[in-house]
Amino acid sequence: MLNIKNLHVAVNGKEILKGLDLDVGPGELHALMGPNGSGKSTLGYALAGRDGYEITDGSVAFEGQDLAELEPEERAAAGLFLAFQYPVEIPGVNNAYFLRAALNAQRKARGEEEVDSMTFLKTVRESIKTLKMDEALLKRAVNEGFSGGEKKRNEIVQMAVLQPKLAVLDETDSGLDIDALKLVAEGINGLRDGKRSFIVITHYQRLLDYLTPDRVHVLSDGRIVESGGQELSHRLEAEGYAFLEESAA
Amino acid sequence: MNQTVEQVNQVIQQRYKAGFYTDIESDRVRAGLDEEIIAMISAKKEEPTWMLEWRLKAFHHWQTMREPNWAHLKVPAIDLQKIHYYAAPKQKNRPKSLDEVDPKLLETFDKLGVPLHERARLAGVAVDAVFDSVSVGTTFQKELKEAGVIFCSFSEAVKDHPELVREYLGSVVPYSDNYFAALNSAVFSDGSFVYIPANTRCPMELSTYFRINARDTGQFERTLIIAEPGAEVSYLEGCTAPMRDENQLHAAVVELVARKKAKIKYSTVQNWYPGDENGKGGIYNFVTKRGDCREDDARISWTQVETGSAITWKYPSCILRGDRSAGEFYSVALTHNHQQADTGTKMIHLGKDTTSKIISKGISAGKSNNSYRGLVRIAKRAANARNYTQCDSLLIGKTCGAHTFPYIESANPTAKVEHEATTSRIGEDQLFYCRTRGLDEEDAVAMIVDGFCKEVFKELPMEFAVEAKALLEISLEGAVG
Ligand SMILES: Nc1ncnc2c1ncn2[C@@H]1O[C@H](COP(=O)(O)OP(=O)(O)OP(=O)(O)O)[C@@H](O)[C@H]1O
Ligand SMILES: [Mg+2]
Numbered sequence: 001m002l003n004i005k006n007l008h009v010a011v012n013g014k015e016i017l018k019g020l021d022l023d024v025g026p027g028e029l030h031a032l033m034g035p036n037g038s039g040k041s042t043l044g045y046a047l048a049g050r051d052g053y054e055i056t057d058g059s060v061a062f063e064g065q066d067l068a069e070l071e072p073e074e075r076a077a078a079g080l081f082l083a084f085q086y087p088v089e090i091p092g093v094n095n096a097y098f099l100r101a102a103l104n105a106q107r108k109a110r111g112e113e114e115v116d117s118m119t120f121l122k123t124v125r126e127s128i129k130t131l132k133m134d135e136a137l138l139k140r141a142v143n144e145g146f147s148g149g150e151k152k153r154n155e156i157v158q159m160a161v162l163q164p165k166l167a168v169l170d171e172t173d174s175g176l177d178i179d180a181l182k183l184v185a186e187g188i189n190g191l192r193d194g195k196r197s198f199i200v201i202t203h204y205q206r207l208l209d210y211l212t213p214d215r216v217h218v219l220s221d222g223r224i225v226e227s228g229g230q231e232l233s234h235r236l237e238a239e240g241y242a243f244l245e246e247s248a249a
Numbered sequence: 250m251n252q253t254v255e256q257v258n259q260v261i262q263q264r265y266k267a268g269f270y271t272d273i274e275s276d277r278v279r280a281g282l283d284e285e286i287i288a289m290i291s292a293k294k295e296e297p298t299w300m301l302e303w304r305l306k307a308f309h310h311w312q313t314m315r316e317p318n319w320a321h322l323k324v325p326a327i328d329l330q331k332i333h334y335y336a337a338p339k340q341k342n343r344p345k346s347l348d349e350v351d352p353k354l355l356e357t358f359d360k361l362g363v364p365l366h367e368r369a370r371l372a373g374v375a376v377d378a379v380f381d382s383v384s385v386g387t388t389f390q391k392e393l394k395e396a397g398v399i400f401c402s403f404s405e406a407v408k409d410h411p412e413l414v415r416e417y418l419g420s421v422v423p424y425s426d427n428y429f430a431a432l433n434s435a436v437f438s439d440g441s442f443v444y445i446p447a448n449t450r451c452p453m454e455l456s457t458y459f460r461i462n463a464r465d466t467g468q469f470e471r472t473l474i475i476a477e478p479g480a481e482v483s484y485l486e487g488c489t490a491p492m493r494d495e496n497q498l499h500a501a502v503v504e505l506v507a508r509k510k511a512k513i514k515y516s517t518v519q520n521w522y523p524g525d526e527n528g529k530g531g532i533y534n535f536v537t538k539r540g541d542c543r544e545d546d547a548r549i550s551w552t553q554v555e556t557g558s559a560i561t562w563k564y565p566s567c568i569l570r571g572d573r574s575a576g577e578f579y580s581v582a583l584t585h586n587h588q589q590a591d592t593g594t595k596m597i598h599l600g601k602d603t604t605s606k607i608i609s610k611g612i613s614a615g616k617s618n619n620s621y622r623g624l625v626r627i628a629k630r631a632a633n634a635r636n637y638t639q640c641d642s643l644l645i646g647k648t649c650g651a652h653t654f655p656y657i658e659s660a661n662p663t664a665k666v667e668h669e670a671t672t673s674r675i676g677e678d679q680l681f682y683c684r685t686r687g688l689d690e691e692d693a694v695a696m697i698v699d700g701f702c703k704e705v706f707k708e709l710p711m712e713f714a715v716e717a718k719a720l721l722e723i724s725l726e727g728a729v730g
Contacts, residue, residue: 048685051677072684081685088682092700101696102686109687141700158686 001026001166001197002047006058009039009046009222016042018222019058022199024166029198031208031233034219035241040201041085043219044170048082049075062166076102077109079165083155083172085201090142095154096124098142099161106162120161127160130190131183148175156187167191168199173207185210205237220244271357277336277466282329284308287435290335294404294438297411307424307434314428320562320591321620321652327498327533334436336466337380347388354380358458374454374485374712375400377441379470389453396452398482399444403471406442413444417475421504421541421568429500429535429562433469437502440470445480445511454710456485459501461521461532467498474504476511478544483514485713496524496559498533505540507547509571513540514550516709517565518717521557523724526615528587531559538565542574542600550577551594552708554717556724559588564622566595569603569631576605579705581717583698583724584617584649593623593654598634598664607638610702613649614725620652625666627659634664642672643701645694645725695722 002024009017016039024030034040046053047060049072060067067075090098104114115123128135131153143151152172159167169188173181185207188198200211208216208230216233218226218241225244226232235243278289287308291301316324347355347365358365358378365378365388375389377400393400399410406414424434441457461468476482499521507513515538524531534557540549551565567576578594596605605625613619625636642651653670675697683693699706699718706714 048681050681071689072681073687073689076685076687084682088676088678090679090682090697090700092703093696098683098686098696101692102683102688105689105692106687162686 001028001063002199003061004058005060007043007046007055007060008057009042010054010056011042011052015056016222017046020219020222020224022217022224024197024199026197027192027194028214029192029200029211031211031213031216032199032201032219033203033216033233033236035244038219039222040219041170042222044082044085044168044199044201047075047080047168048072073105074109076162076164077106081159081162081164081167083152083159083167083169085170085174087143087146087151087155089144089146091144093142094138095140095142096121096138099124099158102158103161124157124161127157127187130160131156131187132179133157149177149180152176153180153184153187156184160187160191163191164196166197166199168201170201171203172200173202173204181207182210205233208233218244271353274339276339277333280331280333282332282334282436286334290436290438293335293337294407296404296407299411299415300407303418303424304435304437307431308436310425311428311431311435314431316428317562320622321618321654322560322562322589322591324533324560325496327496329432329498332498333466334469335438337438354378357460361458361460374456377402377455377457379439379441379457379459392452397446397449398451399442400455401442403437403440403442403473406473410442410444413475414442414473417473417504417506418471419504421506421539422502422537427537430502430537433471433500433502433537436467437469437471440472440501442472443474443482443484445474445476445482447477448479449477450480451482454483454485456487458487461497461499467500469499470501472501472503474506474513474515476505476507476513476547478509478511480508481512483710484516485710486515486517487520496531496533498535499558500535501537503536503538503565505549507540507542507544507549507574509544510546511544512548512550515540515552515565516713517551517553517555518709518713518720519553519555519557519561520720522559523557523588524559524586526586528559528616531588532557533560534558534563535560536563538563539568539595540566540576541568542571542576542603545571545573545600547571547574548577549575550579550708552579552705553581553592554702554705554709554713554720555580555582555590555592556720558590561588561590561592563592564594566597567605568597568599569605569634570599571603572600573602573604574600575603577708578605578607578609578623579708580609581612581702581705581721582610582619582621583612583721584614584619585724586615586617588615588617590618591620591622593621595624596626596636598625598627598631598636601630601632602634603631604635605637607636607640608704609638609640610705611640611642611651612645612698612701612721612725613642613651614645616648618650618652620654622654622656624656624658627661627664627666629660631661632663634661636664636666638666638668640668640670641701642670643698644672644674645698691722691726694725698725 004022007020377387521532611619627634
């Protein structure tokens, strides 16, 4: 699904990712952890194709296709989704309208038929229900005045409607209350169908308790320094990142 | 090389869809501005003496005036002696109905999306179509007449309803008001006249479509809307012109009179040719629009979407004379390439408990300059007057400018005036967010801009809102990337 080899990414001329390797197979859920500032969000942005995130070395292949050659919207249409650590507000743009426009833009790019508003509303209402969100949020402007937790849940609603092949979730659990965390986890698990893959960026074991990741990786200073099974996240939860320095020393 | 030029031209052509020219024989007065020309215009329109006298008074006053220079605009010298002040498509006899109108003219308006003939007319909207200096025809005359509504060209009104025109003409915008209003008063050619009798709600939307076609002509139309006590009307105005390398002058005057409890809603989608990417050509739009809430509980609302013109100088205003009268101004002004706009409003609170609301959205792209200029004046006797002003600017790119010039003059301590202003740049983060969801850059910009303008668009009648949105999208093509 996703093959990252020796990825170097510079932001404003400053190298942030310094030779990152990661392979995610179909249906797999990988957890990505690591200290603040280690480059997790940078990876998400680089995958999504943000301007100014320059790949200076290495390669990223998504289903065999070189991602660097695609515009952000083409990556979206190809099935890549990024849930933002800080979702962006778009004043005055109706949330449901935005999502439908996005869905239809992707479908059009793939040569599929556009979705009519009835079918769309049905799908979106279902995900809203799963996440126990207030339907009124659909009528409001995209993320405008949403609480932190509402923004995060809105990202999951978008994911559920857009049905990507690979979703990168950047700290979607941060800022969620305990019940909301569970709902978001259910939302994610509901989309695990054996084919769809996930990279879940998180600082906390709590979300991973619900998700049972196939692999756990630790990113530090732009490189993956440790990979393992679920035991790795448990160890981090207990010991923090101190052992990284020991192993580096 | 030539091919590239052609391609570029094609792109522009697509962008400004109204840029075509209708090849029609035109009856034009010689260029220049003097008493003889004014007399010729008046004679062509078979006007009564009082009308000519009024024009000449205006002309003499205008001769004592100078062009205003306080706006944040660079206005190249306009040689007013080079302009033809009257141009009309040649017609043997005055058409008595739309069936007799030259098919070429009907075709022109068809192409502009304003069909006039019976079959294709816009449902629920009566249209007065003005081509250069004259009104081509007005639809739904019969239906309106049944309701007692008068909707006709200004020239017809001078002939058929002289008592109304005489009473109200210049009563809101006197000919001495400003340089361009005085010029208009001297040479105005046509425009629309609306009269809504007491306690009548106009049964359909009224609309005037202005089209400049002839070369080297100016357009100087006048609109007068009178709403008797308890009357209600919604009026729409649209305008376009062919693409030309020379600048053309448009100096209109609009007067609204709302009597007791009357309501007038005036919407404009202005799409005069803005000039090319290098700032060549385009319309100079100097317009005086003012509404008078003459009696108690009257209400006047201006909504404008300004996307065209090389230069826009326009401040639709409300005089809140009656107690509890209310004025509103909703505006979207978009400038791109080398366009300049200095636009806003004046709310003059004279009566007690009067309220006004100003929502202004300025969007600048390219190398354009966009200024909001607004005056809120509260007179001494306007106890408890209220104003709310919200003034937002959106910048696209780094070479454009946005400016805000609010003036507040309050002579009554019980008045409350609120002013909010924001300036933002279309965020790279917003664009990126939209794109990660699958929208391309142009759609993303269109969506962000549409969201920015929402509060104004929702004031427009449905069909106009759709048109306005599409117009913004076209006007912004090539604004990013
Ligand atoms: N535009 C930028 N210019 C310069 N440095 C940047 C820029 N964007 C990110 N960085 C730096 O890159 C490093 C990695 O940032 P990133 O946001 O990827 O970290 P993170 O692992 O997601 O952290 P957190 O856990 O706090 O979300 C940080 O040191 C950050 O300051
Ligand atoms: Mg981060």
